Amino acid sequence: VSSDDLGRRLEELAGPVRRQVRPPELATLHRLARRRRRRLAGTTTGMAVALAAVAAVGVGLVPEAPAGRPPAAEPSFPEPLPRSQFGGVQTTEPAAPPTTAPAAGEATAASRPGPSPAAAPTTTPATRTVKVFFWARLGPEGRCVAPVARTRRVPVDAPVRRALRQLLLGPTDHERSRGLSAAFQDAADALGSLRVEDGTAHVDFADLSGLALDPPGTPCRAAKVVRPLDATLRQFSWVERTRYTLRGSGTAFQERLGVQPTG
Amino acid sequence: MAADQDFEQFYAEAYGRVVAQLYPVVGNLQDAQELAQEAFARALVRWPRVRGYDQPEAWVRRVAFNLAANARQRARRRLAALARLGPPPDQLPVSPDGLALMEALRRLPLRYREVLVLHHLAELPVQQVAAELRVPVATVKTWLARGRRALAALLADDEDADERTEEVQRVFG
Numbered sequence: 001v002s003s004d005d006l007g008r009r010l011e012e013l014a015g016p017v018r019r020q021v022r023p024p025e026l027a028t029l030h031r032l033a034r035r036r037r038r039r040l041a042g043t044t045t046g047m048a049v050a051l052a053a054v055a056a057v058g059v060g061l062v063p064e065a066p067a068g069r070p071p072a073a074e075p076s077f078p079e080p081l082p083r084s085q086f087g088g089v090q091t092t093e094p095a096a097p098p099t100t101a102p103a104a105g106e107a108t109a110a111s112r113p114g115p116s117p118a119a120a121p122t123t124t125p126a127t128r129t130v131k132v133f134f135w136a137r138l139g140p141e142g143r144c145v146a147p148v149a150r151t152r153r154v155p156v157d158a159p160v161r162r163a164l165r166q167l168l169l170g171p172t173d174h175e176r177s178r179g180l181s182a183a184f185q186d187a188a189d190a191l192g193s194l195r196v197e198d199g200t201a202h203v204d205f206a207d208l209s210g211l212a213l214d215p216p217g218t219p220c221r222a223a224k225v226v227r228p229l230d231a232t233l234r235q236f237s238w239v240e241r242t243r244y245t246l247r248g249s250g251t252a253f254q255e256r257l258g259v260q261p262t263g
Numbered sequence: 264m265a266a267d268q269d270f271e272q273f274y275a276e277a278y279g280r281v282v283a284q285l286y287p288v289v290g291n292l293q294d295a296q297e298l299a300q301e302a303f304a305r306a307l308v309r310w311p312r313v314r315g316y317d318q319p320e321a322w323v324r325r326v327a328f329n330l331a332a333n334a335r336q337r338a339r340r341r342l343a344a345l346a347r348l349g350p351p352p353d354q355l356p357v358s359p360d361g362l363a364l365m366e367a368l369r370r371l372p373l374r375y376r377e378v379l380v381l382h383h384l385a386e387l388p389v390q391q392v393a394a395e396l397r398v399p400v401a402t403v404k405t406w407l408a409r410g411r412r413a414l415a416a417l418l419a420d421d422e423d424a425d426e427r428t429e430e431v432q433r434v435f436g
Contacts, residue, residue, distance in 0.1 A: 003383065003411070006379065006383045006411060006414065007383040007384065007386070009360065009361075009364050010287060010364070010379070010380065010383050010384040011384060012358070012360070012361060013286070013287055013357070013361040013364055013365065014283040014284065014286050014287055014380075014384055015283070017279070017282055017283040017286050017292065017295075018279045018280055018282070018283035019279070021278070021279050021282045021283075021292075021296065022278075022279075023274055023275060023278035023279070023303075024300060026271060026274065028300065029274070029300065029303055029304045029307050030304075030307070032300060032301060032304035033304045033305075033307045033308045036304060036305065036308060037308065197397075198397040199329075
């Protein structure tokens with residue numbers, strides 16, 4: 001098929017559509033927009049309600065499957081963005097709608113050790129709930145290891161970066177006492193930069209020397225690091241893929257995790 | 264108010280173009296219209312920001328293409344369509360040649376359909392297609408060449424379907 005011929009045939013196919021379809025009433029779009037806003041708000045509220053129910057019975061070590069493919073990926077276009085607190089790289093993540101007061105039992109970003117987001121609030125900042133994934137020993141004698149989701153309340157802007165930072169801080173003392181574990185603990189400094197571009201979250205670590213890895217030869221040694229990272233990042237609809245590097249090198253990251261570098 | 268009027272004008276002008284470009288990609292007019300509506304609704308939510316882009320229409324088109332790529336959304340739309348139980352929407356008459364082209368396009372990977380439509384229907388230069396899809400120019404050129412070759416095989420007027428299938432499989436490895 002020549003270029004001209006293909007262009008002509010496509011135009012024959014699509015031209016009548018372009019000329020004849022009429023946009024639905026603007027009210028239809030407003031209705032769709034309202035539904036989308038409600039869905040976004042409902043997701044956050046629903047998570048808070050679920051967390052409150054879980055908190056009533058303790059830490060609530062219920063395995064939760066990592067988020068699947070997001071419902072829709074929206075493009076990121078260049079625009080002014082707040083500077084990242086992780087070394088100057090800017091992120092292109094959209095902000096989520098603000099929510100109300102934290103639900104009972106949530107750990108908040110401000111309550112965690114380590115450097116807190118720069119804020120000298122004169123008013124209460126808008127916050128939202130994000131999930132972070134850790135490991136729990138379940139079943140008879142704790143022989144089953146499963147990822148579990150915990151929630152954190154963070155400021156509403158740059159939620160991907162803030163969720164990742166919460167993951168790197170690791171489980172709280174209370175969560176650890178209830179059997180949760182993670183490869184990262186108090187490791188906010190491990191992150192060099194985060195960039196979300198075209199549906200891919202590029203995470204560059206500056207230092208992984210403090211990574212708590214299982215002994216060499218342990219099954220799923222690398223997966224225990226990567227899977228919580230993936231699940232935490234992919235809970236956001238605009239993150240479809242993840243890419244990890246150590247000081248800019250994917251090979252170095254894989255070597256640090258003890259896996260054979262690919263490509 | 265000015266922003267609302269801006270959007271209304273943009274919506275009225277761009278809707279037909281976006282649907283027409285989605286139609287060969289998704290292969291179904293109803294899906295194309297629903298995707299376009301959803302994409303325009305998202306633009307409406309973010310209009311103060313989207314209107315500042317160089318090409319708001321490109322943003323809408325990209326959202327719609329991304330939505331089309333999402334299998335979960337597709338399944339949800341089908342379920343919603345079944346649940347509606349209403350009369351089928353009006354379909355535009357399509358010529359036999361048009362049907363053959365649609366069928367051939369349907370057998371190409373989505374990315375190939377997107378580049379073919381953006382380049383040959385929307386008449387965007389290769390560089391702009393690459394920028395819109397966030398892939399290298401060389402990749403777009405490869406997809407265009409392979410897509411055209413596969414379409415040629417699928418649309419060939421020979422009677423040997425096996426040969427066509429083999430050719431398409433060869434093109435896509």
